[in-house]
Structure formats: structure tokens, C-alpha cells
Amino acid sequence: MKILCCVKRVPAPGAKINVTADGSQVDAAHLGFTTSPHEECAVEGAVQLREQHGGEVTVLTVGPTEASEQLRYAASVGADHGVLIPDDGSAWDPQRTAAAIGDAIETLEAQNGSAFDLILFGNESADTGGFQVGIRVAYRLRRPIVNGIKGIEVSGDGTGAGTVTARREIDGGFEVYELPRPCVLGVKEGLNLPRYPTMKGRLNSKKLEIQSLDIDAAAGGQRRVRLHRPAEQVSETVILGEGPEAAVAVVDVLEELGVL
């Protein structure tokens, strides 16, 4: 099975998110970087399918050259190939990102001489949360897509014509979709429990050859003006105690709230 996963490099903030003085971006000066949990699950899901059926997993990102770190991380947990579309350091809007990814996929499929059997996106990116890049790419490729997926099964060995059965969580249950291949899914954390890199995986990831594709696309209609933090709820924390004897005061609170 040939599977492509699209991942995005995002800062990993702790207790609060700080914004640069001009409001143009998240102040990442003292932050590490990661990919969204949704996308980590996409990579894990792809590697599991390859382990079952054979094939290859490619990871693709649009971002700064440093985003190769996220591609290498994916390789350390089992991805075979990495593709980087360097951006110009500005935040690309979702239409521009989707157009670049669509072009890249057409290029890669022409190189490979065949279509990816399955393309995985995250349900939404962790930072900007546009809820659309995967859907735009799928429409451009005229392939079906469903978002919000937490379960994937493929018919046969996952290659050629056949189906992909996808489960989506709803309140108290799930919906089932059946898509003809090749197809696209937007997945969510909970799809699986991503593995940690092994020593061997880490060594392999250092050797990953990253293919760089210079692709740009026209800006879309939405433009960021400024980022800012929502007004904070300030509350004076009442300390009820510093040991098990605080239990009495805690249960007084529960009683007062009527939840006992």
C-alpha cells in the first residue's frame, strides 16, 4: 500500500501561548516544536497498515527547513520517505497550503507512476485549525474524503481498486463510511496509540533523504491581521489545605454545589 501523510510543524506551548510583540505569530523563541496529535496518529495508522499489507509510507510537510525535524520524527517511528515544500516563512493561508500540497501530490504520483492508495490528513491543524486543507486537496484530486476518523480498515491488501471503511465518533457511538480507493481521510487522535521511536528508528531517521519540492501557490482570500490572547478568567484560588485533613473542606464544597 502506498500511503501519504501530511503533517504540519507547530510550536508546543506549555501553560500559556505568548504572541510576538507585533501580533503576527506565536512567540516560539523558547518553545519546542511538534506535530499535531491528530497527525501523529495519521503516521502511526499509516505505518500499521504498511506493517500489515506491505508498501511505503511518505510524509509531507509545507514549512520552514526546520520542519525536516518533524519528517525525521515520522521516519523514526516508521515512515519511509520525507517530502518538504519550503514556505517563505510567512503563514500560508489554507487555500495556498492546499494548492501547494495538491501540486506536490500530482508531482509525486507522476514520479511514482501510480496514485497513493490512501492519503491521510489530520482533522484540523493544531495551531490555526482551519478545518479544510485535506478537504480542498481531496476535491482537487477528485477523491472522496471523510473527516473526524477514528478507525480505518482496508479491503484486500489495500492496493488497487477496493474500499476503505472508516469510523467516525458521534455522541455515544459511531458512524461508518465506506470509500472507494484511492481515497483521503482526515483523522483524529484516538485512532491509535502512537509508538515511541526506538534506538534503531532514531538512527534510521538520521539517514532519511528528504526530497525538497519548490512549489508555491497563490494566496487565498483570508489574511491574518493579528493574534491575541482571549481575556483570562482570573480567579483567586482558595487553598483548602495541605494534606488529607483538607477532605472535610473539600466535601463541604461538594455539598454546597449539590453534587453529593
Added chain:
Amino acid sequence: MLLVVLEHERGELTEAAREALTFGRSLADKMDEGIEAALIGSDAEPCVNQAGEFGAEVVHTCTHELLSDYGPDAYGAVIAEMVAELEPAAVLACGSERGNEIMAQAAARLDAPFVANCVDITPGYPWSMTRVQWGGSLLEDSILDADVALFTCGLHAVAAQPDDGADASVEEFDAEFDESHCVTMVKDRTVQEAGVTLPTARVVCGGGRGVGSADGFAKLEELADLLNGRVGCSRAVTNLGWRPHSDQVGQTGTRIAPEIYIASGVSGAIQHWVGAMASKHILAINTDREANMVVKADWAVIADLHQVIPAITAEVQRRKG
């Protein structure tokens, strides 16, 4: 005209649809335009009156027989056709899972921009809006140039409120529609009979890495059971395999809104906090007085949760007799 896309389930508008109409009424006022609604699905008819109660003046129904269940591509195709034919100035849905999906599907077909999860929209050339990023931890002011403006409003950005509006008139929309538009229809549906669920529980006993092990959660289970609540957890816990992902509270987990959230051994990272901030009250149990969860809580106990939780459980049992 502002067109509001309505989500429905078993003959009822969903809460998200009611919110979209509530948000849409004030947006249509600002635009100085009328408000109409799109109801898609062969079983959508009973919702027309509800749409009227919430302010829709005209309801465009699309009850094609192939639309017997939800399908993202089918719904997206119908919205795109409605935009071409009815020429609304803007289209709005609620930023629920389906709302965002349908609008992205429509936007792809129209090759138009789509702005998800807005909390404030100001019409004009260009439009300006404030939307949420990072699941609600950050706000983005943006501007939008578009022939037709496609938006969703953030889930719970407004509380649903009926309008004293009159009945809506109904217009059946004749979509150019065939099986090729229905590749991704719901094929099957399983609904487990659910008791108290994490999103609806009045009490959530949450545990983080500080709980120390999967077994450590037995203490939280016991307290949650006594209070008719549910156990929640942080992503650190899910990643360690101590609890299933369905227990995770946060940006990539569940949003909770209990009367009280008792958070034990949770540091309160921003991605956890956005899932917990709708709780009416928060009590933190943590050994670290400076932990973000403690700083943001209404009450806190600064101590080892392994001692405090059993003591609380014993005290609850004593008072319950």
C-alpha cells in the same frame, strides 16, 4: 441575504443549528440583509418550523431521495449549488464537526475561502472577523476578500435563543443531483446506550501524570462512582496507555462542562485547559502550588493526591451514611 446551513438529527434541529441561527440573526442585522436557511436531507421537513422559530424567513429544503442520510460530499455539493443559484452574500454554519466539514466541502467546490470558528464577524469590503486558534487558546483577527463569504461560528460562541419570528416560508430547492455526489454517505451507525458521558457529567474526576500508574486511577474511579461522575485524564496519561483516549480532556480530546472538575496531578497545560475551562467550578489537587491548574482553580489542595483522594472518598461515604 445570509444563508444559514442547518444541521439536524432525527427530525430535530441540533443545538449547533440553533446556535448558528442565533449568531446569524445578529450577523444579518449587521449586514442589513435578510436571513434564510438551508435544510438538506429527505427527512429534514419537520425542522422547518423550528427554523422559523429561530428567525429564518425562508427555508430552502433539498429533500432529494438520495439524501436519506448525512454525506459530506453530497451536502457540500448542494450548498455549492445553492450559492450559485440563490446568490447569498454570505453562508454561515455552526463549527460543529459536520458544520466545518460541510462548509469546507462547499468552499472547495466554489474555490472560495472559508473561515472556520469565528466568534465575531463584521461585514464590509473586506470582511473582518475574529476566529479561534489552538482550540480556543488564542484569537486571530483576520480579513477576508471574497465574492461569497463562507463562515462557521465557533461551537457555543453564542447560546441558542429563539426569536419571536413568524413562520418561515418554504422553497424546495431542485438540486442537479445524482449518485456521483453521494460517494461518502453514512453507511451504518452504532449507538451504544450511554449513561453519564464525559461531556455531560456533572462531576469529572480528572487525573494527570501525577496519578503515577494505571492502577492509581482506581482511587479516582471510586470517587467518581460515589459522585455519579466520570473519570477524565490528560494526554500524558493517554500516551502512557493508562487510560483510553475517550477519557482525554482537552484540545484533541473531549470538552467538558461539569458543575465541578476535580483535577488531580494535572499541571494544566493550555491544551488541557481549553477542554476544561467551561467547567463551572474547578478544584485542583497538586503537590505544586505554582501549577497552572492550581493557579486557575477556584479551590486547591496542595498535597499528594494519593492521600487526599481516599480521604475525600471516606468523608463522602461518611456523610452519605
